[in-house]
Amino acid sequence: MGSLDRVDLELLSALASDHRATVVALADRLGLSRNTVQARMARLERSGVFQSFERAISPAALGYPIEAMVSAIVRQADVARITAEISEIPEVIQAHGMSGQVDLLVRVVARDTQHLFDVDARILAIDGVERTETSLVMGEVIGFRVRPLLESARREQ
Structure with missing residues (x-):
C-alpha cells in the first residue's frame, strides 16, 4: 500500500488501542459510517497492512x-x-x-x-x-508494538 491517509491512521490507532473493537464501535469512535469503516478495513487487509490475526497465546x-x-x-x-x-x-x-x-x-x-x-x-x-x-530470554522488556509509529505518522500528517 502506498501512503496511509489521516483516516487510515486514525482507524489503525483505534484498532491498536482496542484490538477487539467492532466495526460499529470503530465507526462511532471515529465519526464514520459503518460501511466506510468496513471498506477501509477490507482495503487495508488486501494491501497487507494487517499481520496475522492469530490470537497471541502465552x-x-x-x-x-x-x-x-x-x-x-x-x-x-x-x-x-x-x-x-x-x-x-x-x-x-x-x-x-x-x-x-x-x-x-x-x-x-x-x-x-x-x-x-x-x-x-x-x-x-x-x-x-x-x-x-x-x-x-530472561524477560520481554518491550513487547511488539506499533502505537508509537502510528502516533508519529499521525503527527506528520
Whole structure:
C-alpha cells in the first residue's frame, strides 16, 4: 500500500488501542459510517497492512515456560529448505532471516532446559545448519508494538 491517509491512521490507532473493537464501535469512535469503516478495513487487509490475526497465546500457559533465541549460521544455498525444515519443529514459534553474522534468528520455547537442549539439537541436526548459538530470554522488556509509529505518522500528517 502506498501512503496511509489521516483516516487510515486514525482507524489503525483505534484498532491498536482496542484490538477487539467492532466495526460499529470503530465507526462511532471515529465519526464514520459503518460501511466506510468496513471498506477501509477490507482495503487495508488486501494491501497487507494487517499481520496475522492469530490470537497471541502465552507458550507458558501451554507448558512451555522457557523461551530462547537460537542464532543459526546456515549454508546459504539451502536457506529455503532449512527454513522449511525448521518450521516443522513445533517449539519454533517465530524465525527471521538476518543480515550480518547470523543467518537465521529462531525464537523457540521449551518445557525445561533439557527440552531446550533437545530442540537446539534438532535444529543443529538439519543438513546445512553449520552452527547455532542459544540465548535464554530472561524477560520481554518491550513487547511488539506499533502505537508509537502510528502516533508519529499521525503527527506528520
